[in-house]
Amino acid sequence: MSNNSRNIILDAISKNQPTYVDLPALSFTSTENIDLKQAFENKLNSIGGKVISINSLADVRTYIIENLDANSRIISSIVEIGDIAELITPETRLHYPLENIEHAIIEGQIGVAENSAIWVTERLIIDRVLPFICQHLYIVLKANSIVELMHEAYEKIDNDNYGFGTFIAGPSKTADIEQSLVIGAHGARSLIVFLLI
Amino acid sequence: MKQEHPALADIFNKDEARVDWHDKTLWWVRAKRDIAVKQIAEWELLRETASRIKDNVLSNLSNYLLQFEANAIKNGIQIHWAADATEHNKIVREILNKHGITRMVKSKSMLTEECHLNEYLMENGVEVIDSDLGERIVQLANEPPSHIVLPCIHKKKEEIGELFHEHLNTPKGNADPQFLTEAARQHLREVFLTRKAALTGVNFAIAETGEFVVCTNEGNADMGAHLADVHIASMGFEKIIPQRKHLGVFLRLLARSATGQPITTYSSHFSKPRKNSVMHIIIVDNGRSQQLGKEAFRNSLKCIRCGACMNTCPVYRRSGGHSYHTAISGPIGSILAPNLDMEKYADLPFASTLCGSCSNVCPVKIDIHDQLYKWRQVIVKNGHAPWLKNASMKVMDITLSSPTKYKLAGKIGKAVMKWTPFVVNNGMNPWYKHREMPQVPAYSFGEWYKKNRGQNDE
Numbered sequence: 001m002s003n004n005s006r007n008i009i010l011d012a013i014s015k016n017q018p019t020y021v022d023l024p025a026l027s028f029t030s031t032e033n034i035d036l037k038q039a040f041e042n043k044l045n046s047i048g049g050k051v052i053s054i055n056s057l058a059d060v061r062t063y064i065i066e067n068l069d070a071n072s073r074i075i076s077s078i079v080e081i082g083d084i085a086e087l088i089t090p091e092t093r094l095h096y097p098l099e100n101i102e103h104a105i106i107e108g109q110i111g112v113a114e115n116s117a118i119w120v121t122e123r124l125i126i127d128r129v130l131p132f133i134c135q136h137l138y139i140v141l142k143a144n145s146i147v148e149l150m151h152e153a154y155e156k157i158d159n160d161n162y163g164f165g166t167f168i169a170g171p172s173k174t175a176d177i178e179q180s181l182v183i184g185a186h187g188a189r190s191l192i193v194f195l196l197i
Numbered sequence: 198m199k200q201e202h203p204a205l206a207d208i209f210n211k212d213e214a215r216v217d218w219h220d221k222t223l224w225w226v227r228a229k230r231d232i233a234v235k236q237i238a239e240w241e242l243l244r245e246t247a248s249r250i251k252d253n254v255l256s257n258l259s260n261y262l263l264q265f266e267a268n269a270i271k272n273g274i275q276i277h278w279a280a281d282a283t284e285h286n287k288i289v290r291e292i293l294n295k296h297g298i299t300r301m302v303k304s305k306s307m308l309t310e311e312c313h314l315n316e317y318l319m320e321n322g323v324e325v326i327d328s329d330l331g332e333r334i335v336q337l338a339n340e341p342p343s344h345i346v347l348p349c350i351h352k353k354k355e356e357i358g359e360l361f362h363e364h365l366n367t368p369k370g371n372a373d374p375q376f377l378t379e380a381a382r383q384h385l386r387e388v389f390l391t392r393k394a395a396l397t398g399v400n401f402a403i404a405e406t407g408e409f410v411v412c413t414n415e416g417n418a419d420m421g422a423h424l425a426d427v428h429i430a431s432m433g434f435e436k437i438i439p440q441r442k443h444l445g446v447f448l449r450l451l452a453r454s455a456t457g458q459p460i461t462t463y464s465s466h467f468s469k470p471r472k473n474s475v476m477h478i479i480i481v482d483n484g485r486s487q488q489l490g491k492e493a494f495r496n497s498l499k500c501i502r503c504g505a506c507m508n509t510c511p512v513y514r515r516s517g518g519h520s521y522h523t524a525i526s527g528p529i530g531s532i533l534a535p536n537l538d539m540e541k542y543a544d545l546p547f548a549s550t551l552c553g554s555c556s557n558v559c560p561v562k563i564d565i566h567d568q569l570y571k572w573r574q575v576i577v578k579n580g581h582a583p584w585l586k587n588a589s590m591k592v593m594d595i596t597l598s599s600p601t602k603y604k605l606a607g608k609i610g611k612a613v614m615k616w617t618p619f620v621v622n623n624g625m626n627p628w629y630k631h632r633e634m635p636q637v638p639a640y641s642f643g644e645w646y647k648k649n650r651g652q653n654d655e
Contacts, residue, residue: 006278009434009482014259016490021256023439024249026446028239043459099390115459128471129423132416151445159441163469167448169460172416176331176347178354179222180374185330186382186389187416187463
């Protein structure tokens with residue numbers, strides 16, 4: 001039945017599609033002398049996220065110990081801080097229940113200054129739902145992995161064969177009720193980016 | 198009775214304060230779009246590039262779909278094809294049946310609105326919960342969304358508070374957006390964690406890689422899909438784009454055009470199913486292949502569903518999404534719907550001032566107002582114009598085709614306006630609503646010219 005529809009649809013499309021038109025070239029110019037780190041931080045602030053500059057992962061460890069409730073559930077996919085968090089690896093994955101995950105600390109791959117989005121793939125988060133189901137999300141990002149435009153981010157991503165990847169820009173939000181902005185819809189309620197200088 | 202835009206807009210306009218709020222709020226969203234757009238020096242180049250990528254897509258769709266299908270299958274995704282809404286709904290039901298699932302969570306998908314999937318599944322014993330906050334609100338109110346990006350923009354927070362009190366046990370009288378959003382978050386977390394099937398829409402499907410991208414601000418599509426054993430993604434076949442790098446163009450345009458955000462919070466790329474879970478994609482035609490064959494109208498298939506044309510439209514802002522009586526309202530909906538059923542939606546291309554603002558904000562440069570104008574001609578030729586318009590056009594035709602009748606009509610018109618204005622100032626003439634007609638001149642230009650011709654003509 002649906003196989004039949006497949007051929008009918010494809011035939012109708014072949015018959016009705018216009019004469020072939022070439023793809024345009026993608027040529028977009030990035031801004032000269034832009035301070036990528038500052039631009040990224042400004043944009044993230046404007047959409048409800050926050051940047052904390054760090055010099056090493058030891059600073060992340062200090063932040064966790066000083067600021068997060070030790071009795072809350074803290075998950076991390078970063079081996080270096082695995083001793084102060086519940087470490088997930090491809091072998092261990094997430095332990096149930098999932099609804100009480102308070103904090104998740106993951107690594108980001110690429111930052112984009114024009115919209116402060118951070119590219120994250122399944123390899124870095126291990127469990128796809130982790131950055132969404134946690135109440136508060138922390139992403140460690142190398143400052144030198146920031147590009148200005150989305151086009152440059154996709155050049156870096158290239159033909160990476162990920163199973164799942166996502167751009168995360170700020171905490172989850174909604175304005176569905178009378179256009180009043182509310183931070184913390186279904187995903188994380190807050191986002192802190194640890195920018196590794 | 199057949200519902201038409203003017204009558205439905207009248208219903209919306211009964212509450213003047215609400216109309217004013219609706220109008221201003223959507224214009225504010227449009228203003229946010231403008232601020233975001235002005236920060237991008239190459240905005241016009243982006244729009245032009247996006248439009249040309251879509252030209253290429255439309256001209257090579259059958260190949261791209263085959264390429265997408267082959268790559269998605271290679272990635273472990275199962276592909277289904279649906280000729281129409283009925284077949285789409287049946288496929289969803291069969292997938293759920295196969296897994297013995299009777300409860301599903303769904304994120305925003307205008308296609309499933311177009312197909313009336315929820316009604317169909319409920320009739321067949323499947324519970325569907327919409328997880329986008331705005332969609333959940335209209336679902337609880339038993340209404341369709343009135344805007345593709347802001348589904349409950351027609352509702353006031355007090356009404357939402359009342360709905361939540363009734364369905365989610367929130368305290369009566371609490372209408373605080375923050376509080377209500379939190380209540381929905383708690384309610385839906387339980388849903389996400391317990392549903393074994395999730396259906397999402399598709400913003401972009403990439404032929405080169407077989408992956409698809411879903412954009413949300415709330416994170417609801419991801420919560421549903423990553424926690425379910427079965428992920429079904431429904432897409433109209435025009436969602437195809439050739440290569441992954443083209444996402445750079447479309448993701449820069451989409452959220453800026455929609456809400457003025459630089460990008461949605463989440464732009465998730467689904468390439469392979471999770472371990473121990475399955476992923477299905479349903480590719481739907483439902484009239485699109487016919488639209489593709491119509492040279493004057495095929496550009497409408499470039500639409501990326503940002504809603505910018507609605508926010509800017511003076512008619513949409515003052516008549517509300519429900520007055521369009523179709524899943525996708527506003528200017529873009531008015532050029533898509535007649536393709537599905539010209540008679541049923543004959544009124545929609547007339548629900549426009551043809552001011553062209555929609556075409557100016559469209560991120561993929563669809564000639565929306567030109568298409569509205571063209572649809573009017575097709576509709577009148579096919580005899581589907583509203584009867585009053587038909588009758589008055591006929592009178593106009595007779596009058597304008599004869600100079601004698603034209604002159605006579607002018608005289609009669611002036612006399613009527615002067616002595617019996619009630620003949621034109623009545624319910625049959627919408628131009629009289631909220632307007633006074635101008636003072637009637639003493640004589641026509643023709644009469645003036647005849648009288649004065651001699652004086653300067655030495």
